[in-house]
Amino acid sequence: MLFFSFFKTLVDHEVTVELKNDISIRGTLKSVDQFLNIKLDDISVVDEVKYPHMSSCKNVFIRGSVVRYIHLPAAAVDTALLEDATRREAAQASARAKQS
Amino acid sequence: MSFFGFDTSLPRDRGHQSTAPGFGQTHDPFAGLSQRNVSANDEVLDFEETYDGLGDQLDETDDAFNDDTFGGEPANQQSVGKDFDFSGQTAQIADTMKEEQMLYAARQPPQRQPSPPKKSTRPARTGYEKYSEPTYIPELQANASLWGMAPRQPSQDVTESYHRKHSEAVPPTSNRKMMSLEEVEAMMRAQNNLKSTTPQPAPQTSQPQPRVEQAQLPIIPPQQGPHPQGQFPNFSGPPQILQRPQQLSEQRFQQGARPPPQGDKQNQGVQHAQVFQRQRQAPMELVAHRSQHTSTPPGPRRTPQPRQILQNPNRLSGHGQPIAPSLSRPSHQAHLTGPMHARGPSYPGAVVTNPQQLLNLSDEDRAAFLAEDARRAKRNHKIHMLSLGNGLMTPQDKNFITRIQLQQLVTATGGVDDQDPEAALTEDFYYQVYSQIRGAARENPNQPANHFAQTYLFQTGGRYGLAGRRHPRGGDNHMQRMEQQVQRAVEAAKAKPKNKQLVIEGSLGKISFSNAKTPKPLLNLKRTDSADVRPSSAGRRPSRHAAVLDRKATLRDIENVYSDLMAMEDHERHLPPPLNENSDPESIQQHMEWRHTIQDLNQKLWRDLKVMEPIVPNSPVPHPFIAILSHPKGKKTVPRVFRHIDEQQRVTILTMIVVHLDTLDVVRNALLHHDEPKLSRMAREEVELFAHSVIPSLFSYINEAPLTIVIGLLGLVLDRTNIQNLVRTKIGLSILTMFVSRAEIFKQSSAPGDLTDSDWEQWLQLYNKLFDIAEPVLPYIFPGSVNDTEDVYVWQYLAAMGVGASPEQQQRLVLGVKDRVMETVNVSKALPPEIAATRLGHVNLFMRAIGLDVELLG
Numbered sequence: 001m002l003f004f005s006f007f008k009t010l011v012d013h014e015v016t017v018e019l020k021n022d023i024s025i026r027g028t029l030k031s032v033d034q035f036l037n038i039k040l041d042d043i044s045v046v047d048e049v050k051y052p053h054m055s056s057c058k059n060v061f062i063r064g065s066v067v068r069y070i071h072l073p074a075a076a077v078d079t080a081l082l083e084d085a086t087r088r089e090a091a092q093a094s095a096r097a098k099q100s
Numbered sequence: 101m102s103f104f105g106f107d108t109s110l111p112r113d114r115g116h117q118s119t120a121p122g123f124g125q126t127h128d129p130f131a132g133l134s135q136r137n138v139s140a141n142d143e144v145l146d147f148e149e150t151y152d153g154l155g156d157q158l159d160e161t162d163d164a165f166n167d168d169t170f171g172g173e174p175a176n177q178q179s180v181g182k183d184f185d186f187s188g189q190t191a192q193i194a195d196t197m198k199e200e201q202m203l204y205a206a207r208q209p210p211q212r213q214p215s216p217p218k219k220s221t222r223p224a225r226t227g228y229e230k231y232s233e234p235t236y237i238p239e240l241q242a243n244a245s246l247w248g249m250a251p252r253q254p255s256q257d258v259t260e261s262y263h264r265k266h267s268e269a270v271p272p273t274s275n276r277k278m279m280s281l282e283e284v285e286a287m288m289r290a291q292n293n294l295k296s297t298t299p300q301p302a303p304q305t306s307q308p309q310p311r312v313e314q315a316q317l318p319i320i321p322p323q324q325g326p327h328p329q330g331q332f333p334n335f336s337g338p339p340q341i342l343q344r345p346q347q348l349s350e351q352r353f354q355q356g357a358r359p360p361p362q363g364d365k366q367n368q369g370v371q372h373a374q375v376f377q378r379q380r381q382a383p384m385e386l387v388a389h390r391s392q393h394t395s396t397p398p399g400p401r402r403t404p405q406p407r408q409i410l411q412n413p414n415r416l417s418g419h420g421q422p423i424a425p426s427l428s429r430p431s432h433q434a435h436l437t438g439p440m441h442a443r444g445p446s447y448p449g450a451v452v453t454n455p456q457q458l459l460n461l462s463d464e465d466r467a468a469f470l471a472e473d474a475r476r477a478k479r480n481h482k483i484h485m486l487s488l489g490n491g492l493m494t495p496q497d498k499n500f501i502t503r504i505q506l507q508q509l510v511t512a513t514g515g516v517d518d519q520d521p522e523a524a525l526t527e528d529f530y531y532q533v534y535s536q537i538r539g540a541a542r543e544n545p546n547q548p549a550n551h552f553a554q555t556y557l558f559q560t561g562g563r564y565g566l567a568g569r570r571h572p573r574g575g576d577n578h579m580q581r582m583e584q585q586v587q588r589a590v591e592a593a594k595a596k597p598k599n600k601q602l603v604i605e606g607s608l609g610k611i612s613f614s615n616a617k618t619p620k621p622l623l624n625l626k627r628t629d630s631a632d633v634r635p636s637s638a639g640r641r642p643s644r645h646a647a648v649l650d651r652k653a654t655l656r657d658i659e660n661v662y663s664d665l666m667a668m669e670d671h672e673r674h675l676p677p678p679l680n681e682n683s684d685p686e687s688i689q690q691h692m693e694w695r696h697t698i699q700d701l702n703q704k705l706w707r708d709l710k711v712m713e714p715i716v717p718n719s720p721v722p723h724p725f726i727a728i729l730s731h732p733k734g735k736k737t738v739p740r741v742f743r744h745i746d747e748q749q750r751v752t753i754l755t756m757i758v759v760h761l762d763t764l765d766v767v768r769n770a771l772l773h774h775d776e777p778k779l780s781r782m783a784r785e786e787v788e789l790f791a792h793s794v795i796p797s798l799f800s801y802i803n804e805a806p807l808t809i810v811i812g813l814l815g816l817v818l819d820r821t822n823i824q825n826l827v828r829t830k831i832g833l834s835i836l837t838m839f840v841s842r843a844e845i846f847k848q849s850s851a852p853g854d855l856t857d858s859d860w861e862q863w864l865q866l867y868n869k870l871f872d873i874a875e876p877v878l879p880y881i882f883p884g885s886v887n888d889t890e891d892v893y894v895w896q897y898l899a900a901m902g903v904g905a906s907p908e909q910q911q912r913l914v915l916g917v918k919d920r921v922m923e924t925v926n927v928s929k930a931l932p933p934e935i936a937a938t939r940l941g942h943v944n945l946f947m948r949a950i951g952l953d954v955e956l957l958g
Contacts, residue, residue, distance in 0.1 A: 005531040009538075078534055080736065085530035087662055092526070 002089045006082065007032040007070075016046065016071035017062060023051045025060060036064035654727040657710060658734045664705040665737065668744050671698055706749060709741065711756050722763055725756055730765040732786065735793050742797040750801050751809060757798065758813050761832060762821040766790040770829040787830055795834055802838050807846050807859050814839045814866045823873040827881050833897045840867070841900040871901065871909055878916030887927065889935075895945040902949035910950045917946070925957050 007029070016026045017038060024047065027040030041059045045051050054060070461469065493501075525532050676690040706712070710724035721727075728734040742750060761767055769783045779787070802810065817823070817836070826832030843863050847855060874881075882894050902913055914921075924943050928936035940954050947953050 001527050002530060005528045008528075008531045009534045078537065081530060081533055081537070083733070084662070084666060085533075087659070087666065088526070088529050091663065 001034070002085055003036060004032065004034050005085065007036065007038075010072065010076055013073050013076045015040075015073065017067055018069040018071070019062070020066050020068045023047075023054070025054065025062070027060070030059070033064075036067065038062040038064065038067065038070075650721060650727070654724070654731060654734070657708065657724060658728055658731055658737065660708040661705065661728070661737050661741070662733075664701060664708050665740050665744065668698065668701045668705065671701060702744060702746075705741065705744060709753075711749075711752055715759070723756070723760060725753075726760045726763060729757070729790075729794070732789055735786075735789050738794045739797050742801070747801075751805070754798055754801060754813065755816065757794075758816050758835070759820050761817060761835065762825055764790075764831065766831045767826060767829045770831065771825055790831055791834065795831070795838075798835070799838055802842050805842065807843060807850075807855065807863065810839050810842050810846070811859065811862050811866060814843075814863075814870065818866060818869055818873070823870065824877050827874045827877055827897075830883070830893055833881065833893055836870070837893070837897040837900045840870075840897075840904060843867070844900065844904045847904075867904060868909075871905070871912075874901075875912055875916060878913070879919065882917075882920055889939065892942045892945075895942045898946040899949035902946055905950070913946075913950065914952075921947070921954075922957070925954055 010029050011031060013029055014026065015029050016024055017040065018024045023045060025040060025043050025045055027043035030039040030041045032038050039059065039061050043054065043057060043060055045054045048055065671694070674694065676687060676694055679688060679691055710728065713724050715723055722730070728737070738753075741753075745753075757764070766783075766787045770779060770787050802813075814836075817826070817839075827836065847860070881897075882888075882891050898913060898917060902910055905913060921943055924939055928939045931939065943954050
């Protein structure tokens with residue numbers, strides 16, 4: 001749940017979502033769910049000339065499985081905290097693995 | 101002989117009626133009667149003709165396991181059999197009826213109402229009949245059963261009285277031409293029992309039965325014949341049961357939840373019949389209800405319906421077929437005996453049962469009536485639109501999906517209603533802490549799981565709120581039960597051991613399950629738990645792997661430190677409330693335990709930091725603690741570590757750093773060479789990180805340290821390290837500045853008694869030594885060229901040295917850095933005023949310390 005937890009903090013920040021079909025969409029992250037589906041608002045396609053399909057779209061819902069990368073606003077990421085959260089997640093995972 | 105309640109009469113015996121197009125039509129229980137009136141010259145069907153003799157072919161001997169199957173009494177002709185009920189199935193298709201009514205209501209535009217009365221255009225049934233009964237609640241049953249509650253059996257009395265009304269209106273035919281199925285069955289029974297000489301002709305088929313008698317049904321012996329006949333003549337249950345077995349368990353479950361009142365006996369009989377299908381029936385009830393199950397009337401209209409169901413089972417739960425009402429209506433036009441308009445109770449004025457009355461009303465009343473009517477039609481339409489998908493899923497389906505959803509929401513640590521912040525923190529650490537740090541985005545940063553659950557509850561709550569308006573008590577109950585249900589589902593899901601894999605016998609692979617919380621692992625690697633296995637194998641080639649292993653070991657050390665830190669930070673949050681004089685022993689005990697634990701954790705952290713590892717002089721391998729500090733994330737631990745350790749441990753760490761100062765990576769790698777005037781980016785970053793994370797911690801400690809400690813530390817630096825290298829690095833200079841300035845501040849701020857002469861003597865000795873060693877390299881301590889602006893720390897060091905220097909030493913200082921001062925002043929003349937001011941300010945740090953000013957140079 002780390003990624004979910006992380007992306008929740010980025011709500012209302014501007015992110016760039018790079019899809020697996022090479023389209024990059026920049027927009028304001030409106031919501032994210034546990035499948036990392038993403039809702040973006042005020043979107044613009046980064047390479048609009050090449051991908052004019054979305055020119056008329058204002059907002060999108062992106063299925064989590066089609067996302068390749070998400071470019072984060074560096075200022076909105078607390079790296080130290082993220083490291084700790086990762087450690088926790090790893091500790092939990094290993095504890096769970098030992099259980100089973 | 102219909103053993104399982106099948107309709108065993110052959111299609112040819114049923115006779116297909118073309119006016120009954122199939123399931124979904126507006127059913128008219130009296131179509132059969134009317135049919136009889138019309139074709140009055142049909143001859144009486146004899147049982148022997150209708151009986152196909154299939155029953156004789158049954159093997160009646162192998163009854164050995166019937167007890168196991170059905171339970172109870174030994175099977176014989178008396179106790180087995182006749183537990184079928186063709187007439188009581190109304191409840192099962194109540195929703196279909198309701199949908200028909202909805203559909204009908206929606207299809208009839210309100211303009212229909214004020215149109216001139218024209219009896220012949222009226223359908224036999226308006227679909228509103230049920231609404232004329234104030235107690236009729238059309239929708240409740242399906243809803244309630246979603247949550248496994250005992251179903252209300254709403255239409256029971258209503259339909260019953262309705263039918264009774266109608267049966268009074270339509271005089272029973274005294275001269276019967278055709279035997280109904282119940283008559284046939286009654287005859288069968290009579291033959292079997294050899295008691296009554298004549299089969300009951302069942303003339304009371306359409307006569308109303310007193311309620312009292314129904315209530316007594318269970319004790320009526322089976323020979324008493326078909327009692328509640330003709331009440332639900334159009335619906336024969338068994339085919340439905342075969343189609344939709346889920347409903348059975350549903351209803352059985354509901355029955356178990358709440359025994360229905362006496363008045364529901366009829367319907368209970370239905371359920372028992374269904375239970376019987378599932379081969380679980382208490383023998384007593386079996387006997388008691390046998391009489392009811394013979395009561396299917398012969399109505400020829402009955403037969404097409406089950407067949408339709410069998411042909412197209414999907415339509416069973418769908419909402420009404422569009423053609424059905426219009427097709428069925430014409431055939432019933434003759435039976436206009438019931439009330440024409442069934443008005444809802446919402447219209448306050450006189451109930452208009454006949455359009456003629458409408459004309460007689462006053463204008464206001466008529467307007468009110470019409471408005472009311474339009475409103476109702478609109479509402480009906482809305483309801484219809486909302487109910488378009490009704491019945492597509494059975495209550496069982498819904499239950500199933502609800503459970504899946506709930507299970508998805510159940511997390512490893514807690515459920516949907518887990519308000520425990522601890523669990524939230526475990527599951528959602530980053531978000532929780534981040535919003536605490538950066539100011540909570542939401543007031544209630546609960547889990548989305550919670551959020552989902554709330555939404556979920558709210559939605560259904562709304563739906564039940566509607567029902568609750570009509571039945572205030574029931575509404576509350578719904579909510580409560582629903583919450584309990586959710587809770588139970590969650591608990592069950594928690595208790596259930598999660599089986600992550602399924603290996604099917606004989607298959608080659610494993611099927612692994614996943615949910616949102618624990619995604620399906622794409623790779624399933626068996627990891628050997630002991631990471632220490634490898635060093636033994638690596639031991640064979642130590643030379644090559646030593647460095648790698650060292651690095652890995654160090655990184656592991658760092659991670660250990662981090663987990664210790666997190667454990668301590670977690671533990672700190674559990675600090676029990678502070679003690680006071682009248683604390684009870686329990687809280688004192690808590691405090692004791694808490695302190696004990698924090699002590700343990702501290703010891704563990706201290707061990708993992710490896711500060712106390714023995715120092716091996718001249719070892720090629722750096723000290724473990726220094727190795728930890730050589731990694732960026734190791735450097736980052738220092739401020740956090742300092743929060744959790746005591747003074748003694750802090751000074752130990754400081755000592756350790758000071759002793760190894762010139763082996764620190766930030767000193768070792770930060771030495772500038774002539775051929776390489778600039779530091780590599782990595783080295784610079786390391787230095788910056790050290791300066792920002794480690795130095796402040798050390799500085800804050802030194803700032804309060806007594807002079808003796810400063811003396812000791814400086815002595816160590818002079819003894820163990822290469823000062824001339826040290827002063828050429830930022831970190832080295834910073835630490836020296838720290839010591840020198842602390843001593844100077846101590847001298848100035850301390851009370852006269854604090855500073856013993858011997859201490860100060862000792863300090864001065866060390867200071868002079870440092871000065872002497874550092875003086876030759878003074879011109880080289882500046883980084884880069886004059887244009888390099890990052891030289892403030894050098895001026896700070898010079899200032900610190902200058903303050904404590906003797907006049908002679910000050911002169912030597914000035915001589916040493918004179919060139920740099922002049923260059924800086926010259927360069928800054930060409931710079932923009934602001935930058936120039938900054939740079940000159942830096943130089944002034946030093947100049948003022950020795951009583952000069954750059955202004956004097958200008």
